[in-house]
Amino acid sequence: MDAVAFYIFAAVVLASAVGVVVSKNIVRTAVCLLGTLGGVACLYFLLDANLLAAIQLIVYAGGTLILIVFGVMLTSQSPWVGFKPTRGQAVVATIVALLLAVGIITLTTTADWRPSAEGPLAASPKVADVGNSLLTTYLAPFEVASVLLLVVMIGAAYLARTEK
Amino acid sequence: MSQITLPWVARSPEKLASYRRSAIVRLIGLGLLHVALAFAGFLWLEPFNEAKLADWKIVPVLVLCVGAGLAGLTLIAGGLAVATYERIGRILKWGYNAFAVFLGGVLAVCLIVWLHAFVFELVKTSPSGGTNTIPVLGIPYSLSVHDLYKAMESTSPGIPFDKNVRLTIPPLAYLLWPLQFGLVRDLVAMGGIIGFVSIIPAFGIWWERKVAGRIQSRMGPMRTGGWHGWAQSAADGIKLVFKEDFIPSGGDTLLFKLAVYIVFIPPLLAFIALPFAGAWVFRDLDVALLFILAMLGIEVLGVILAGWASNNKWSVYGAMREACQMVSYEIPMGMSLLIPVMMAGSLQLTAITDAQGGGFWNWFVFANPWCFIAFFIYYAASLASCKRAPFDLPESESELVAGFLTEYSGMRWSLFFFGEYVAMFVVSGLAVILFLGGWKSPIPEEWVENAVVQMGAAENMIGTIIRGLFKEGPILFILKAAFLYYVQMWIRWTLPRIRIDQVLYACVQVLLPLTMIVLLANTLWILGVEHLKLGWLVTVDTGIRWVLVAIGVLTAMGMIGIAMYGYKNNRRLVGSQAANQLPGS
Amino acid sequence: MFEIGLNHYLVLSALVFSLGVLCMATKRNAIGILIGVELVLNSANINLVAFSKYSAGAADGHIFAVFVILLAAAEAAIAIAIFMNFYSALRTIDVDRGDELRN
Structure with missing residues (x-):
C-alpha cells in the first residue's frame, strides 16, 4: 500500500517538475510547481512528517506560490511573453542536468549511509517533539530565522515601494 | 396530460390494460420470489443461532438475504405502484408532500x-x-x-x-x-462525506436566498417544488448544466478550465481532517488545524488563475484584489487560531474539542478575554477568506461586473459557488471546534439525566429523544456550524461592501496589531493563571469568565427573543399583502 | 521494488534536483529561475525528511526542512521585490538583459 502511494506521488512530483521545465508560459510553470509542491507534501505525509507536510502546503502552496503568481502578473506585458533559450543553451543545459542526475544517483545509492538504510529505526517524531527541539536545541537558529524574516519583511517592503 | 400522446404507447385501452396487468403480475410475482429467497437464505444461515454465527457467511448473507430482500421489496413496491397509480397520483397532489419529504430527509x-x-x-x-x-x-x-x-x-x-x-x-x-476493515470504513466514510458536501451548497443556496428574502421583507423563492421553494437549488443546478459553456478566446484555455478545480477541490479535501465528532472523522491528523488552513489557502491560487486566464480586465482586477485580500487576512486568521491551540496545547482538532467538554462555560470563547476577542477576529478573517460580504470585493457586482467570475458561465460558474459554500461550512466548523466546544453538549450530561428522571421519562421514548438531543455528537456540531453559517448570511445581507483600501486598512492596521496583542497577552495570561498560579490573576480570570458567560447567555437569549418576536409578528414585518398574495403562504 | 527504502527517496530527490537545475539554466524569465530554485530546495527537503525517517529518527531533519521552507519563502519575497524593480527599470524581466543595469 505504501509502495503504491509512493510511486503515485513520485510520479506526480516528477511529471509536474518536468512540466515546470518544459512549459513555455510562466503562469503554467507556476501551476506545475503547485503539482510538485503538493506531491512533495504527500510524500511528507508518507514519511510521517505531518507537521512538515502541513507547513509545506501553507507556506509554499498558500504563500510562496501565490507570491510568485502575483509577481508574474505584475511583471509581464502579456500572458504570452516567452523567453525562449537558444537551442545550444538548451542542449548544453540538458546534458549537464543529465550528468548531474546520473552522478548524484550513483553517489547516493552506492554510499554507505551508516545508520542502516533498511528501515526506520525509531518512532518518527511527533508535532510536539519538533516543537520542543525547535524551542530548546535549535532555539538560536529559530531566533535568527525570526530576525531574518523581520529583515526580509522590511527589505521587501522597501524594495517594492513606489518611488515618489 | 390527456392531450399528449406518446408515440411508443399503443392507444387502444384494452392493450394498455393488458400491459398493466402483465406488468403487475410479473413485478409482484418476482418480488414475492425474491422475498421468499431472502427468507430461505436467513433460515439456511441461521444467523441468530450463536454457535453457527460463522463469519464466512457474511458475503452470502449480504448477497442472499439483504440483496434479495431489498430487490423483492422494490419489485413489490413497483407492482403496487403500477396497480394503484391513480391513487398515488392523487396523493402526490397533496400540498404538504414536499414538506413531508423534506422532514423525512x-x-x-x-x-x-x-x-x-x-x-x-x-x-x-x-x-x-x-x-x-x-x-x-x-x-x-x-x-x-x-x-x-x-x-x-x-x-x-x-x-x-x-x-x-x-x-x-x-x-x-x-x-x-x-x-x-480500514478500506471499507474509508469508502463508507468517503461516501458519507461526499454526500454531505453535496448537500451543503444545495441547501445553503436555498437557505441564503430565503434569509436574504426575509431580511429584505420578501419571501424568497416560493414556487419551485411547492413548500417554500425547497427545490430551488435543484432547479438552478439543472438550469446551469444546460447553459452555454463559454470559454474566452484570448485567454489561456487550459488554465481557465483548471482554475475551477483548484478552487473547488481544496475545500472538499479539508473534510479529510475536519472532525464531526470524536470518532467521526476521516483521518484524525495531529496537524488537522494546519491542514485545513492550508486547504483554505490554496483556494486563492485558483481564483487568481481564473482571473488571469479569463483575459478580461475585470477578472484580473478581481483576482488581484482576491490575492492581496487573502494573503493579508491569512495572517490574522492563523494567529487568532493559535490562541485555542495554546489553550489546549495541541494542533489536533479532536484534542482541542476534548479540552472544552462539560458545559458551555468551558468553551474557549468564554475562557478569557483574549480568546473572546480572538473568536471575533477569526470570524471576521474567515469572512474575508470565503470572499463573503462585506469582503466580497473579488466579485463585487457593482464595480467589477462579477470580478474573477465575469467570463465563467454554466457549470464552471456553479462549481465556484459550490467551493465557496463548502468553504463557508469549513470555516464555520473550524470556529465551532476551536471556540464553541465542537460537538460537546452545552449542558453537562448529569443535568440532562437529572432532568429526564425528574420528568419521569427515564425509560421511555421521550427520554431517549431528550438525551439524544443533548448527547455530544455530529448533530450538535452540525447545528452549531449551521448557526455560524447563518450568521455569515446575516452579515452578508445587512452590511454594505467596504472598499479595497478599507479592507487592507482593517487587516494591516487593526486586526494584525490586535491579534499580536491578543497573542502576547494570552501567553502571559496562561503563564500567570496556569503555571505561576498568581492568586489575584486567578480570581480576575474566574470573574471575567463568568462575565463573558453572562454576555454569551444574554446574547443567545436576545437572539432567541428577537427571533420569536419576528415569528409572532411576521405578517407585519413582511407586509401582510405580500405574505397573503404569495403561493405557499 | 515494493519495499520503499531510503534509496527510493534519494533517487527521486536527485531527479527533482536535476530538473530544478535544468529549469534554472533554461529559463530566461527571472521568475522561472526562482521556480527552479524552489524545485532544488524541495529536493533537498525530501532528502532531509527521508534521512530523518530512515536513519536518525529524531526531529532534526524535520527542523532543517522547516528552516529551508522558511528561507525559501523569504527568498521568494525578496526576489519578487527585486524583479519588480528590475521590471520598472527595464520593462522586462529577461535576465539576459540584466547586464544593462551597469549603465
Whole structure:
C-alpha cells in the first residue's frame, strides 16, 4: 500500500517538475510547481512528517506560490511573453542536468549511509517533539530565522515601494 | 396530460390494460420470489443461532438475504405502484408532500449520522490484533459477527422504547461487520462525506436566498417544488448544466478550465481532517488545524488563475484584489487560531474539542478575554477568506461586473459557488471546534439525566429523544456550524461592501496589531493563571469568565427573543399583502 | 521494488534536483529561475525528511526542512521585490538583459 502511494506521488512530483521545465508560459510553470509542491507534501505525509507536510502546503502552496503568481502578473506585458533559450543553451543545459542526475544517483545509492538504510529505526517524531527541539536545541537558529524574516519583511517592503 | 400522446404507447385501452396487468403480475410475482429467497437464505444461515454465527457467511448473507430482500421489496413496491397509480397520483397532489419529504430527509440524515457515529465509535474502541482470519483471503480481523451480535444485544445500541421493549436488530451485525476493515470504513466514510458536501451548497443556496428574502421583507423563492421553494437549488443546478459553456478566446484555455478545480477541490479535501465528532472523522491528523488552513489557502491560487486566464480586465482586477485580500487576512486568521491551540496545547482538532467538554462555560470563547476577542477576529478573517460580504470585493457586482467570475458561465460558474459554500461550512466548523466546544453538549450530561428522571421519562421514548438531543455528537456540531453559517448570511445581507483600501486598512492596521496583542497577552495570561498560579490573576480570570458567560447567555437569549418576536409578528414585518398574495403562504 | 527504502527517496530527490537545475539554466524569465530554485530546495527537503525517517529518527531533519521552507519563502519575497524593480527599470524581466543595469 505504501509502495503504491509512493510511486503515485513520485510520479506526480516528477511529471509536474518536468512540466515546470518544459512549459513555455510562466503562469503554467507556476501551476506545475503547485503539482510538485503538493506531491512533495504527500510524500511528507508518507514519511510521517505531518507537521512538515502541513507547513509545506501553507507556506509554499498558500504563500510562496501565490507570491510568485502575483509577481508574474505584475511583471509581464502579456500572458504570452516567452523567453525562449537558444537551442545550444538548451542542449548544453540538458546534458549537464543529465550528468548531474546520473552522478548524484550513483553517489547516493552506492554510499554507505551508516545508520542502516533498511528501515526506520525509531518512532518518527511527533508535532510536539519538533516543537520542543525547535524551542530548546535549535532555539538560536529559530531566533535568527525570526530576525531574518523581520529583515526580509522590511527589505521587501522597501524594495517594492513606489518611488515618489 | 390527456392531450399528449406518446408515440411508443399503443392507444387502444384494452392493450394498455393488458400491459398493466402483465406488468403487475410479473413485478409482484418476482418480488414475492425474491422475498421468499431472502427468507430461505436467513433460515439456511441461521444467523441468530450463536454457535453457527460463522463469519464466512457474511458475503452470502449480504448477497442472499439483504440483496434479495431489498430487490423483492422494490419489485413489490413497483407492482403496487403500477396497480394503484391513480391513487398515488392523487396523493402526490397533496400540498404538504414536499414538506413531508423534506422532514423525512432531515430525519433520515440524522439517523444515518447517528448510525455512522455508533459504527465509528465501535470500530475505534474494538480490540485490535486480529485473532481470526477470513478463510479464503486470509485477511486477519478482530471482531467476529458473533462479538458484534453480542455487543448489540447486551449493551446500549438497542433503542429503548419502554422499560421492557427494546428494538434490537441482530442482522445488523452482518452489515456492520465489514466496517472493521480500514478500506471499507474509508469508502463508507468517503461516501458519507461526499454526500454531505453535496448537500451543503444545495441547501445553503436555498437557505441564503430565503434569509436574504426575509431580511429584505420578501419571501424568497416560493414556487419551485411547492413548500417554500425547497427545490430551488435543484432547479438552478439543472438550469446551469444546460447553459452555454463559454470559454474566452484570448485567454489561456487550459488554465481557465483548471482554475475551477483548484478552487473547488481544496475545500472538499479539508473534510479529510475536519472532525464531526470524536470518532467521526476521516483521518484524525495531529496537524488537522494546519491542514485545513492550508486547504483554505490554496483556494486563492485558483481564483487568481481564473482571473488571469479569463483575459478580461475585470477578472484580473478581481483576482488581484482576491490575492492581496487573502494573503493579508491569512495572517490574522492563523494567529487568532493559535490562541485555542495554546489553550489546549495541541494542533489536533479532536484534542482541542476534548479540552472544552462539560458545559458551555468551558468553551474557549468564554475562557478569557483574549480568546473572546480572538473568536471575533477569526470570524471576521474567515469572512474575508470565503470572499463573503462585506469582503466580497473579488466579485463585487457593482464595480467589477462579477470580478474573477465575469467570463465563467454554466457549470464552471456553479462549481465556484459550490467551493465557496463548502468553504463557508469549513470555516464555520473550524470556529465551532476551536471556540464553541465542537460537538460537546452545552449542558453537562448529569443535568440532562437529572432532568429526564425528574420528568419521569427515564425509560421511555421521550427520554431517549431528550438525551439524544443533548448527547455530544455530529448533530450538535452540525447545528452549531449551521448557526455560524447563518450568521455569515446575516452579515452578508445587512452590511454594505467596504472598499479595497478599507479592507487592507482593517487587516494591516487593526486586526494584525490586535491579534499580536491578543497573542502576547494570552501567553502571559496562561503563564500567570496556569503555571505561576498568581492568586489575584486567578480570581480576575474566574470573574471575567463568568462575565463573558453572562454576555454569551444574554446574547443567545436576545437572539432567541428577537427571533420569536419576528415569528409572532411576521405578517407585519413582511407586509401582510405580500405574505397573503404569495403561493405557499 | 515494493519495499520503499531510503534509496527510493534519494533517487527521486536527485531527479527533482536535476530538473530544478535544468529549469534554472533554461529559463530566461527571472521568475522561472526562482521556480527552479524552489524545485532544488524541495529536493533537498525530501532528502532531509527521508534521512530523518530512515536513519536518525529524531526531529532534526524535520527542523532543517522547516528552516529551508522558511528561507525559501523569504527568498521568494525578496526576489519578487527585486524583479519588480528590475521590471520598472527595464520593462522586462529577461535576465539576459540584466547586464544593462551597469549603465
